[in-house]
Amino acid sequence: MEPIKVLTANVDKPNSKSIEVYLEGGGYEAARKALQMKPEEIVQLVKDSELRGRGGAGFPTGNKWGFVPKNAPKPTYLLCNADEAEPGTFKDRVIIEKDPHLLLEGMIIAAYAIASNPMAYIYIRGEFHYGSTVLNKAIEEAQAKGFLGKNIFGSGFDFDITVHRGAGAYICGEETGLIESVEGHRGQPRVKPPFPAVVGVFGGPTVVQNVETLSCVPFIISKGPDWFKSFGTPKNTGPKLYCVSGRVKKPGVYEFPMGVNLKELIYDHCGGIVGDRKLKAVIPGGASAPMLKPDEIDLPLNFDAVMKAGSMLGSAGVIVLDETVCIVDAVWRLSKFFAHESCGQCTPCREGTNWMESILDRLERGEGRQQDADLLLDMADNIGGKSLCALGDAAIGPVISSVKKFRDEYLYHVTNKSCMPGTTRYRRLDMPVAAH
Amino acid sequence: MADLHPDNPYAKDRFADPSKKVEFSPEAKKKFDWILTRYPTKEAALLPALHLAQEQWGWISPETVHYVSELLDLSPATVFGVVSFYNMYNQKPVGKYHLQVCTNLSCMVTRAYDIYEHLCEKLDLKPGETTPDGRFTVGEVECLGSCNTAPVVQVNNDYHENMSVEKIEQLLTNLK
Numbered sequence: 001m002e003p004i005k006v007l008t009a010n011v012d013k014p015n016s017k018s019i020e021v022y023l024e025g026g027g028y029e030a031a032r033k034a035l036q037m038k039p040e041e042i043v044q045l046v047k048d049s050e051l052r053g054r055g056g057a058g059f060p061t062g063n064k065w066g067f068v069p070k071n072a073p074k075p076t077y078l079l080c081n082a083d084e085a086e087p088g089t090f091k092d093r094v095i096i097e098k099d100p101h102l103l104l105e106g107m108i109i110a111a112y113a114i115a116s117n118p119m120a121y122i123y124i125r126g127e128f129h130y131g132s133t134v135l136n137k138a139i140e141e142a143q144a145k146g147f148l149g150k151n152i153f154g155s156g157f158d159f160d161i162t163v164h165r166g167a168g169a170y171i172c173g174e175e176t177g178l179i180e181s182v183e184g185h186r187g188q189p190r191v192k193p194p195f196p197a198v199v200g201v202f203g204g205p206t207v208v209q210n211v212e213t214l215s216c217v218p219f220i221i222s223k224g225p226d227w228f229k230s231f232g233t234p235k236n237t238g239p240k241l242y243c244v245s246g247r248v249k250k251p252g253v254y255e256f257p258m259g260v261n262l263k264e265l266i267y268d269h270c271g272g273i274v275g276d277r278k279l280k281a282v283i284p285g286g287a288s289a290p291m292l293k294p295d296e297i298d299l300p301l302n303f304d305a306v307m308k309a310g311s312m313l314g315s316a317g318v319i320v321l322d323e324t325v326c327i328v329d330a331v332w333r334l335s336k337f338f339a340h341e342s343c344g345q346c347t348p349c350r351e352g353t354n355w356m357e358s359i360l361d362r363l364e365r366g367e368g369r370q371q372d373a374d375l376l377l378d379m380a381d382n383i384g385g386k387s388l389c390a391l392g393d394a395a396i397g398p399v400i401s402s403v404k405k406f407r408d409e410y411l412y413h414v415t416n417k418s419c420m421p422g423t424t425r426y427r428r429l430d431m432p433v434a435a436h
Numbered sequence: 437m438a439d440l441h442p443d444n445p446y447a448k449d450r451f452a453d454p455s456k457k458v459e460f461s462p463e464a465k466k467k468f469d470w471i472l473t474r475y476p477t478k479e480a481a482l483l484p485a486l487h488l489a490q491e492q493w494g495w496i497s498p499e500t501v502h503y504v505s506e507l508l509d510l511s512p513a514t515v516f517g518v519v520s521f522y523n524m525y526n527q528k529p530v531g532k533y534h535l536q537v538c539t540n541l542s543c544m545v546t547r548a549y550d551i552y553e554h555l556c557e558k559l560d561l562k563p564g565e566t567t568p569d570g571r572f573t574v575g576e577v578e579c580l581g582s583c584n585t586a587p588v589v590q591v592n593n594d595y596h597e598n599m600s601v602e603k604i605e606q607l608l609t610n611l612k
Contacts, residue, residue, distance in 0.1 A: 087540045087579035119474065126487070126524045127580050129593035162474040165487055168523030170578065184482035184508075186521040202476050245542040245583035252584045287541065287579075317583070319542055333541050337578055343521075427539075427549040432562045433576075 001260045003269065004231070006239040007215055008255045011098035017134050019141040022101035028147055030218035034109040035155035042113040046217065048225035050237045054091075055081055055173075055210030056286070056314045058303040061217075064207060067197035068114045074204035075117035078110055079182065082124040082131070082211050083166055083173040086286035087337060088317030091241035092211035094253050096124070096131040099215075100138035104161065106214035108152065109221055111159050114207050118158040121201075123178050126167040135163045170341035174389045175208045176200075177343065188343045189389035212241055232258030236302035246320035247274045259300035266297070266320060278323040281405070285314025287334050288394030290401030291321075311401070326423040327406045328413055331398050332360035336433075338395035346387035352379055353395045360399075363410065365429055366417030373403050373410040452498040452512075459503065464488050468507070478508050482518055486525055495526035523577075531566040533611045536577035536590040543579075547600075548587035552576060554601050558608075571611070 010016045010025055019027070034042055047062030068076055080103065084092040095103055103122075111120055124132050139161050142148045150158045164182055166172050172181040176190035179201045200206020216238055220228050229237045240258040242265060245251045249271030256265075262284060266272065273279055281291045284301065290311040299305050306313040321330060339353040356379055359372055369375075380396035387393075403410060412420050419425050460468055471484045485508065489500045496519045505515040519525045526534075537543075537552040555574045559567055566573040582588045585597030589604065596607060 084581045085579060088542055088583050089579075090581045090583050093581055119476075125581065126522070127577075127590065130595075165484065166522070167483055167487070167525055168578075169521065181483065182480060183477065184479040184518070186518055202480075243583065245586060246545055251542075251586070283541075319583070321545065325545055330541060330545070333539070333544050337540055340578060426544050426547060428553055431549075431553050431556060 001256055001264065004239055004255055004257060006219060006231075006255065007095065007102070007212065007241060008099075008253070010102070011094060016098050017100055017138065019101055019138065019145060022099070026222070027101055028105055028145075030222040031105045031108045031147065032153050034221045035112055035153045035157055039113045039115055042109060042221065045220055045225050046113070049216075049220045049228040050225075050235055051213065051216055051220065051228065052236070052303060053210055054212035054216070054240070054315070056086070056288075056312075058313065061209065061213055064197065064209075065110070065114050067195070068205045068207060069198060070115075072198075072205050074202065076114055077201045077204050077206045078107060078114060078116040078120040079178060079201060079206060079208045080107055080120070080122040080211060080214055081173060081175075081178055081208050082122050082128070083170075083178060084128075084211070084315075085125055085170040085173050086288065086315045086317055087334070088243060088245055088283060088286045088319040089315040090243050090245070091253050091316065093128065093131060094241070095211050095215050096128065097134050100135050101142065102215045102218065103135075103211055104138055104142055104148070106217040107161060108147065108159060109217050110207070110209065110214055112155075112157055114205075116159065116207075117204065118160060120159070120161050121164045121182055122161060123164050123166060123172065123182060125172075126165050129165075132163050132165050139163070169343075170337075171343045171389070171391060174391065177389065178208060179206060186343070188345045191388060232302060233300075236304055240301075240316060242301065242316045242318060244270050244318045244320065246318075247277070247322040247325070248272065248320045249274055259302040259305065262292075262297045262299055262301050262318070265301065265318065270320075273320065273322045275322075279320065280323045280325055281321045281327065281330075281402075283317075283319040283321070283398065285312045286317035287319075287337060288312070288390075288397045289314045290397045291405060293405050312397075324422065324424050326364075326419040326425050327402050327409050328360060328363050329419065329423075329425045329427070331402045332357065332364055334398045335360050335395065338391065342391060342395070346392065348383045348386040349392035349395065352383040352392065355379060356383075356395070356399055363413045364419075364425060366413070368410075368414040368417075370414055372414065373407055376400075376403050452502045456497075456499045458493070458497070458499045460488065461492060464492055479510060482508055482510065482515065483522075486515075486519065490525060495529045528564075529566070531573040532571050534573045534575070534590075534592055536575045538578070538580045538582075538586070538588045538590070539576050540579040540583075542583035543587040546586040550601055551587060551589065551599055551604050555604065572608075 043065045051061045052058040169187045171177045172187040177187040181187040196206040236258045242254045279294045303313045335357040339357045342349045342353045344350045380400050383392045471481045501515045505512045539548045561574045589596045
């Protein structure tokens with residue numbers, strides 16, 4: 001499969017983040033067209049395109065917009081989720097920093113389609129300081145041209161955008177955690193139902209969409225759902241950004257029609273493994289996705305195929321691990337992440353993630369016990385599905401898959417009190433570890 | 437204050453000193469007033485207000501917590517709860533250069549721990565500590581969303597990408 005340039009059409013142009021460059025490429029024409037249509041027509045086009053949310057869950061975007069109740073007592077809100085914090089994911093950053101106007105145009109169309117309140121928010125993670133300055137500049141440019149503000153394109157539609165910076169909490173990428181954080185609270189997810197589409201931010205119906213999802217919307221309006229569906233396969237449509245990192249020769253963001261073959265992506269487009277070593281494992285969709293072994297990677301990277309293979313496409317953050325990586329060490333690092341980022345609200349997740357990290361650490365230190373592999377599976381069983389949000393389920397993904405697929409490596413740590421020959425532990429065990 | 441156990445490491449820090457007055461600079465106050473116009477509730481301005489405060493003072497002191505709570509009609513406990521939830525709000529002063537090494541998986545397998553360990557040893561610091569001259573604070577940080585240019589070190593607001601021990605050495609000499 002050949003790479004395409006749809007979402008990334010502008011990013012290589014000089015000064016691609018300026019409104020002039022965006023307008024030269026036909027920018028804001030889709031928004032102009034959309035604002036002359038009826039909101040229901042736009043929702044129908046998005047439904048017809050079969051666009052699915054790019055943030056991780058793959059929920060059909062048009063359906064989400066259709067859930068917003070008409071005549072709700074409080075205003076409807078559009079929130080853009082730019083809290084890109086899933087380890088291994090860096091696709092939204094490209095759009096934010098290199099083509100911010102594509103995102104703004106998508107937001108104008110989405111807001112009009114769901115009859116949003118005149119103010120929407122982009123929730124960007126605090127670490128993307130540069131990205132937030134780029135977005136603020138882009139918003140100013142759009143306001144100066146009249147694309148944001150009162151009576152946009154003479155349609156009578158008022159709309160403006162505020163960039164809301166997070167402050168370093170992975171959990172705020174979760175829909176309701178994000179809503180809490182916009183309201184000025186600790187980012188602890190809410191009980192669902194009510195779902196955000198009914199009661200969300202400031203008590204109004206709320207649609208939360210990922211950056212890449214919103215950036216697909218202008219193309220659906222300007223080129224039509226059939227053009228959009230010409231990429232990918234039925235139910236898994238459209239252009240898709242893939243992030244590849246880890247032990248590959250050419251890590252980066254690659255754009256393909258939805259469903260590029262994972263093996264082809266790693267070996268043909270990313271140049272294969274560093275040092276031409278053997279592949280050990282691939283995480284196909286960010287840290288939460290269960291690992292795949294080398295014999296399982298000959299599959300199209302789309303929502304349904306990866307799900308069928310027992311993992312998930314998630315945010316399409318592909319992390320490649322070669323034969324020199326110690327799996328127990330790698331899973332320890334991911335568990336440390338989830339233990340650090342657990343918001344502390346639900347006991348199974350708060351306690352369980354910390355215990356999993358401790359057990360993996362003691363295996364690395366040569367203090368593991370014979371039953372530890374099974375103990376990890378048992379703990380995972382007591383975390384999964386037992387908390388308010390999906391963080392607990394995410395945390396057990398790498399643990400369960402690695403114990404099942406690399407049990408010999410776990411047992412080797414117990415019997416020999418060291419990593420398997422030929423594998424490396426990347427950290428020194430005598431260094432202080434930061435507290436959570 | 438008096439009723440906290442003297443060994444409690446937070447005893448001195450957790451309570452505001454009424455003799456220390458803090459106030460936004462005129463530019464920050466102007467920005468703060470603009471922020472208030474962008475949200476339907478006052479409380480929603482809390483995260484941006486804390487960012488403003490940290491830009492001005494470098495950290496969120498107990499006095500700042502009280503000041504911000506008064507500005508937004510919130511209890512100091514609510515504000516402190518938010519400050520302590522989010523990693524980026526510094527609960528104690530940091531050095532002029534806050535060096536945060538990403539050690540998450542993609543950075544780890546490209547040898548980020550070598551950089552982190554080198555920094556800790558060279559500057560003789562534990563994570564979160566600051567050098568006596570107030571120049572450097574070292575810390576470990578979770579995924580910065582730049583895994584294609586791993587390993588990444590964040591210095592204050594800027595990313596330094598494709599780092600190595602040699603490059604961090606060079607960087608340390610450049611950061612005066």
